[in-house]
Amino acid sequence: MAKRAFLFLLLVPLLTYANIIKVCKSCKETELSSAIAHAQKGDTILIYSGVYKARNLIIKIPLTIIGIDNPTIDGENKGTILSVNTDYFSIQNLTIINVGRSFTKDYAAILIAHSKHFTIKNLKLRNLFFGILIEKSHFGLIENNHISSVSLSEAGSGNGIHMWHTSDVIIKNNDLSGLRDGIYLEFVSNSVISNNKSYQNLRYGLHFMFSDKNEYHHNLFKNNGAGVAVMFSKNIKMHDNAFILNWGSASYGLLLKEINDAEIVNNTFEQNTIGINVEGSSRINYKNNTFLRNGWALKVRGACYQNKFTNNNFLNNAFDLSYNSELNDNFFNNNYWSEYTGYDLDKNGIGDVPYRPVKLFSYIVNKTPETLILLRSLFVDIINFSEKVSPVFTPDDLLDNKPLMKKAND
Amino acid sequence: MLKILKYSFYDLMRSRWSYVYFMFYLLLGFVLLFLNNDVDKAVITLMNIIIVLTPLIGTIFGVMYYYNSKEFTELLLAQPINRSKIFMGQYLGISISLTLSLVLGLGIPFVLYGLFQSAAIFNFSLLLVVGAFLNFIFVALSYNIALSTENKIKGFGYAILMWLFLAVIYDGIFLIFLVLFNSYPLDKFSLAATMFNPIDLSRILILLKLDISALLGYTGAVFKQFFGTNFGLFIALGLLTIWIILPVLRMNLKVKKKDF
Amino acid sequence: MIEFKNLHKRFGKLVVLDGLNLEIKKGGIFAILGPNGSGKTTLIKCLLGMVIPNKGDIIFEKKTVLRQWAYRNNLNYLPQIANFPPNLSVMELIEMVKNLRPKTSNSEELIELFGLKTSLDKKLGNLSGGTKQKVNIVLAFMFDSDLIVLDEPTNGLDPIALIHLKEIIQKEKSKGKTILITTHIMSFVEEVADEIVFLLDGKIYFKGTVDALKKQMNNENLEHAIANLIAKQYA
Numbered sequence: 015m016a017k018r019a020f021l022f023l024l025l026v027p028l029l030t031y032a033n034i035i036k037v038c039k040s041c042k043e044t045e046l047s048s049a050i051a052h053a054q055k056g057d058t059i060l061i062y063s064g065v066y067k068a069r070n071l072i073i074k075i076p077l078t079i080i081g082i083d084n085p086t087i088d089g090e091n092k093g094t095i096l097s098v099n100t101d102y103f104s105i106q107n108l109t110i111i112n113v114g115r116s117f118t119k120d121y122a123a124i125l126i127a128h129s130k131h132f133t134i135k136n137l138k139l140r141n142l143f144f145g146i147l148i149e150k151s152h153f154g155l156i157e158n159n160h161i162s163s164v165s166l167s168e169a170g171s172g173n174g175i176h177m178w179h180t181s182d183v184i185i186k187n188n189d190l191s192g193l194r195d196g197i198y199l200e201f202v203s204n205s206v207i208s209n210n211k212s213y214q215n216l217r218y219g220l221h222f223m224f225s226d227k228n229e230y231h232h233n234l235f236k237n238n239g240a241g242v243a244v245m246f247s248k249n250i251k252m253h254d255n256a257f258i259l260n261w262g263s264a265s266y267g268l269l270l271k272e273i274n275d276a277e278i279v280n281n282t283f284e285q286n287t288i289g290i291n292v293e294g295s296s297r298i299n300y301k302n303n304t305f306l307r308n309g310w311a312l313k314v315r316g317a318c319y320q321n322k323f324t325n326n327n328f329l330n331n332a333f334d335l336s337y338n339s340e341l342n343d344n345f346f347n348n349n350y351w352s353e354y355t356g357y358d359l360d361k362n363g364i365g366d367v368p369y370r371p372v373k374l375f376s377y378i379v380n381k382t383p384e385t386l387i388l389l390r391s392l393f394v395d396i397i398n399f400s401e402k403v404s405p406v407f408t409p410d411d412l413l414d415n416k417p418l419m420k421k422a423n424d
Numbered sequence: 425m426l427k428i429l430k431y432s433f434y435d436l437m438r439s440r441w442s443y444v445y446f447m448f449y450l451l452l453g454f455v456l457l458f459l460n461n462d463v464d465k466a467v468i469t470l471m472n473i474i475i476v477l478t479p480l481i482g483t484i485f486g487v488m489y490y491y492n493s494k495e496f497t498e499l500l501l502a503q504p505i506n507r508s509k510i511f512m513g514q515y516l517g518i519s520i521s522l523t524l525s526l527v528l529g530l531g532i533p534f535v536l537y538g539l540f541q542s543a544a545i546f547n548f549s550l551l552l553v554v555g556a557f558l559n560f561i562f563v564a565l566s567y568n569i570a571l572s573t574e575n576k577i578k579g580f581g582y583a584i585l586m587w588l589f590l591a592v593i594y595d596g597i598f599l600i601f602l603v604l605f606n607s608y609p610l611d612k613f614s615l616a617a618t619m620f621n622p623i624d625l626s627r628i629l630i631l632l633k634l635d636i637s638a639l640l641g642y643t644g645a646v647f648k649q650f651f652g653t654n655f656g657l658f659i660a661l662g663l664l665t666i667w668i669i670l671p672v673l674r675m676n677l678k679v680k681k682k683d684f
Numbered sequence: 685m686i687e688f689k690n691l692h693k694r695f696g697k698l699v700v701l702d703g704l705n706l707e708i709k710k711g712g713i714f715a716i717l718g719p720n721g722s723g724k725t726t727l728i729k730c731l732l733g734m735v736i737p738n739k740g741d742i743i744f745e746k747k748t749v750l751r752q753w754a755y756r757n758n759l760n761y762l763p764q765i766a767n768f769p770p771n772l773s774v775m776e777l778i779e780m781v782k783n784l785r786p787k788t789s790n791s792e793e794l795i796e797l798f799g800l801k802t803s804l805d806k807k808l809g810n811l812s813g814g815t816k817q818k819v820n821i822v823l824a825f826m827f828d829s830d831l832i833v834l835d836e837p838t839n840g841l842d843p844i845a846l847i848h849l850k851e852i853i854q855k856e857k858s859k860g861k862t863i864l865i866t867t868h869i870m871s872f873v874e875e876v877a878d879e880i881v882f883l884l885d886g887k888i889y890f891k892g893t894v895d896a897l898k899k900q901m902n903n904e905n906l907e908h909a910i911a912n913l914i915a916k917q918y919a
Contacts, residue, residue: 261636307464309635330464332635352465378599382606385599387614387647389635390468391627392476393595431772431780438771495767499823501734502761502833503784506753683695683735 032078038062046071046087053077061085061108069095076102081109089113089123091141098126104133111140115170122147122172126154134159144172145193154183162191165216173198174215177205185210195221196238203227210234218243219260222250231255241267241286244276253279257286266291267308270298278303288313289331296320302423305329310336310376319343325422328352328371332389335371335412338380342409346371350418358419369417372408374401428500428513429520436489436521445481445522449529457537463544470530470551471630475623478558480587482522486566487583489518491576498684508676511567515675519563523556530555547633554626557664561622562587564671571678590623598624615650622667629660685710685831685862686731691740693726693886700726701737702886710830713853713863715873718883719914724866725764727883728833731864732761744831757785762824764835766816770809774800774819777808781823789826797848798822813840821845825852832856834865838872850876870907882913889913 035049035057036042043049046068049059055075063083069092077100086109089095093114096105103126110123122144126132132154138161139145145161148154156175165171174190175197177183183205190196196212199205200223207230212219219235220242222228229251235241241257244250250273257267266288270276273295281303283289289308292298296319304327305311311331312323321344328334329352348364356367375394379386388394401408436442452473456466493514500510534548566583573579598617602610618624631639632651639651650656686708693701700723708714716724729735731742733749733756742749749755768777778791795801798818803811811819817840824832834853838846853863853876867873873880873894880897882890890897890913894906901909 307635309639329462330468352462378603382603384606384610384614385602386639387618387628388595388599388602388624389627389631389639390472390475391595391624392472393592393599395472396592427780427784431769434776435769435771493769495763495765496769498734498763499761499768499781500784502732502756502759502763503781504754504757504759505784507733681736684729 032056032058035059036062037066039064050077056102061087069093071096073098073103074100076100078104079106079108081107084109086111091115093119094121094123094125096124098124098129098132101130101132103129103131104135105137106133106135107137109138109140113139113142113144115143117169120144120147120172120176122176125149126151133157137161139174142172142174142193144176145174145190146176147172148175148177148180148183150179151177152181152183154180156183156185156188158187160189161193162189164192165194168194168216171216173221174212177202181205184208190219191215195219196235197221199223199225199228201225206230208232211236213237215239221245222247226250229253234258235260235267237261240265240269243269243271244273245269245271246273248274248276250276251279252276252281254281256282256284257289258282258284260286262287266313269293270295273298277301282306283308283311291315292318292321294318298322299324301325303327305331305334307331309333312336314338314344321345322347324348325418326350327421327423329421333373333376333379336376336380337372337409337412340409342412344412346412346414348416348418348422349414350421351414354417354419356417363419365417365419368413368415370402370405370408370413372412373398374407377407425506425509425513425516428505428510429516432489432493432514432517433521435493436485436518437524441485442521442525446525446529449526450532453530453533457533463537463542463548467544467547467551468634470548471627471634474526474551474555474558475627475630476591478522478526478555479562479591479623482519482559482562483566483583483587485518485522486563487570487579489514490567490570491579501684508679511571511675511679512672515563515567515672519560522559522563526555526559527552547630550630550633554629554664557668558622558626561664561667561671564668564675568671568675568678571675571682590621594621595624611647615647619663622664625660625663625667629657629664632656632660685745687743688727688730689741689743691727691730691742692738693723693730693735694738700886701730701740704740704883704887706881706888706891708862708864708881710862711857711860712878713857713865713876714879714881715877716864716866716881716883717873717910718889722883723886724883725835728835728864728866732756732759732833757787758829758831760824760827760829760832762820762832762834762837764839766813766820766839768808768816768819770807772808773805774808774811775804777819778822778826782826785827787827787829790828791822791826794822794826794852797852798845814842814845817841818845821849821852825856830861832861832863834863834867836867837865838867838869870910874906882910884914 035053037046037049037059046066050071050073053059058078061081063085065086065088067088067090069089087095089112091112091114095110095113113123114121123139123142125147127149129151130153134146134156135158137159140162142163161174171194173195174193175185177199179201181203185207186209188210190212191214193215194217196215196219198221202225205228209232211234213236215238217239219238222244224246226248231253233255236258238260241260260267267283267286268290270292274297276298279301284306287309289305289311291313294316298321300323302325306329308331310333311328313336315338323346326349328349334351351369354365354369356365358365374397456469460466569583570579573582618628688704688706691701691704718724726735730737744755782789800818803815837849856863877894879893881888898904898909901912903909903912
């Protein structure tokens with residue numbers, strides 16, 4: 015908040031001395047390109063309703079561009095539309111359409127490079143390659159934008175918001191769909207992504223690569239190739255998000271790969287093929303999450319150590335947990351498991367018998383995926399039961415010693 | 425045929441066992457819904473019960489009714505009625521009364537619970553449809569066994585064995601086969617193997633709606649095509665219908681040649 | 685009226701009917717006799733279409749009965765064992781059989797005659813063997829058909845019911861009906877039968893009146909005459 019107040023204070027003197035340039039069909043300036051060419055440092059350009067053809071607009075001085083009555087900028091599928099290379103840039107209330115596609119260049123509706131203090135608000139971006147591309151820039155706000163495209167293949171489509179070597183950006187209340195990745199972050203830090211909706215994207219709703227110390231919360235990730243991928247990053251806080259209906263043979267709500275020291279709290283994972291797919295990730299705190307009707311609530315592969323799973327709800331998943339290792343160094347306690355059949359004689363709300371979240375059948379399916387077709391058959395129930403009575407194949411110490419009798423936080 | 429159906433149906437509807445069966449489902453429905461308060465979980469538990477129990481009850485009722493009404497059947501055979509109509513009437517009578525017990529027994533608690541306001545209505549109706557299919561299939565199968573086996577005890581034995589085989593043993597062999605030959609592509613084999621067992625087929629049909637998220641985790645292209653679209657649903661329903669038609673045809677053939 | 689032509693039937697290896705030929709004319713009471721396993725019941729069941737012969741033909745009223753069913757509308761049958769659906773009441777059963785046959789019936793009269801009025805609402809499962817047999821008889825006689833087939837009709841009947849049964853049989857005969865009876869009770873045969881058909885090893889061994897049989901065997905006692913008949917065959 016202090017950061018934003020500071021930003022505002024910096025902008026105030028600029029606005030005070032700025033001129034206003036109007037762009038409309040009957041104005042002195044009828045094209046955006048000439049308006050930009052004539053603008054002075056700190057000017058405000060008002061664009062009135064209408065369709066303006068434009069491409070490769072380059073902004074090198076601090077400017078504010080505001081649309082009035084929803085003007086449209088049409089890039090005619092020819093390449094990047096707006097390139098920004100200045101501090102204190104702001105753009106609001108516009109529709110930008112038809113960014114060109116390319117297999118060699120990352121064309122975008124808006125490219126911001128080497129800039130600080132930028133604001134992108136209330137834009138509608140349609141028929142895109144990349145939407146907002148940000149490189150080596152810092153202190154930005156991306157809010158209330160509606161970014162969508164029709165992506166057919168991963169190679170022929172770009173990301174909605176793509177950030178690279180960037181820090182201190184707030185991305186909130188955006189609506190992202192039909193893209194490759196809704197939001198892609200590479201070498202990004204100290205950023206907060208909140209209240210966005212990212213859906214029907216080809217690859218990920220949100221994608222972190224080598225990005226430490228970020229936070230995302232209250233987002234909805236629905237119907238993407240996979241919900242969120244967090245890879246090779248540290249100290250990520252993930253809370254109050256919903257991961258829904260991410261379906262497919264290698265699909266998941268959340269992928270964690272080589273992630274350490276993260277917090278995953280209060281999230282909902284509903285009807286994903288895999289709720290969370292964890293590979294080589296350690297010291298993660300999973301708390302108060304709800305896993306509802308996923309194929310696998312948790313799939314743990316490779317070396318994962320010292321993860322804590324507490325107070326989560328596992329409800330009606332085909333498999334609560336799949337584990338490909340015989341060893342266990344993770345800690346399960348006080349979770350609610352809908353398949354738990356134990357009892358609570360002392361009425362303290364905690365089952366008197368430990369729960370084994372890994373079933374024999376889950377082990378068999380890991381080894382021979384085709385056996386999945388026998389899911390919920392009587393024979394499978396019988397072998398699961400016998401394994402429960404005397405574990406042979408599944409890790410002996412993989413137990414929730416204090417399973418809850420009622421849903422956590424109910 | 426309708427007359428025979430009517431009388432077989434009334435006869436069964438008045439027998440103690442129909443009530444026991446009906447009350448069982450009624451109780452089960454109430455317990456699952458009102459003690460548990462989780463429609464999703466109730467539907468999953470119900471699936472396990474329907475897949476295992478409906479075939480068993482269908483099998484037992486089928487053989488039992490056949491042997492118990494043998495003399496009555498003979499009385500009917502002396503009446504001016506076509507033979508196959510007598511047996512079709514009886515067959516439909518049993519199947520329909522069992523299905524009615526199932527649908528009413530489970531339907532009443534679910535309706536009282538307010539199922540129509542719930543999103544689970546579709547899954548639940550699918551369960552009932554599959555249960556009905558299983559009733560019709562297993563009554564037909566057990567009637568075939570009874571028609572071919574004069575000895576009542578043997579007939580019962582074969583019928584139970586058939587149920588045990590289809591409900592448990594088949595899947596056991598199937599699983600062992602898949603594990604042993606897991607270095608071969610088994611996509612098509614797996615799908616085909618489920619087609620030859622009506623219980624597996626019903627299970628897959630319900631899974632398509634209930635656990636689609638898990639099934640989609642399977643990587644094989646054939647599976648994906650089968651599970652990913654409505655195609656699988658239609659194929660499974662079609663095959664279940666064939667599973668009714670074939671035993672019924674065989675029953676009619678057998679009846680034409682059989683001496684009483 | 686009925687003609688069995690070269691009828692063959694075997695169950696597995698057991699030959700029950702072995703090229704049987706028999707013609708039964710319209711009118712009169714025919715007793716089909718023979719030792720256990722001689723093929724009496726099989727013969728009747730062939731006529732009823734319950735057993736399907738391996739070879740041969742059966743003509744009833746000038747038409748074959750094989751693979752047919754409509755002819756049974758002109759045929760009444762009293763089965764040997766009276767076992768009915770236990771959950772139906774007597775009334776329901778009678779109504780049901782009436783419902784199955786598009787014919788008028790005189791069931792009330794017969795119910796009255798056998799004193800079944802008090803039992804009409806009882807479940808068939810709760811009736812005694814004798815009462816069941818009475819119901820069985822009502823079912824067999826309540827329609828007006830040209831042929832009546834009775835398989836062991838005297839089973840479990842009390843003396844009064846037996847008298848009634850004989851009366852009905854005679855009454856039906858007087859209407860010109862054809863009645864086929866199988867029984868082991870020789871006194872009953874002697875009393876009611878016009879003609880005897882004697883079956884042995886799947887063939888007709890004797891066909892003729894009771895007197896003709898006695899004469900042929902030189903024995904005034906029917907039971908002995910028949911015993912002689914069998915003994916002679918195996919001698």
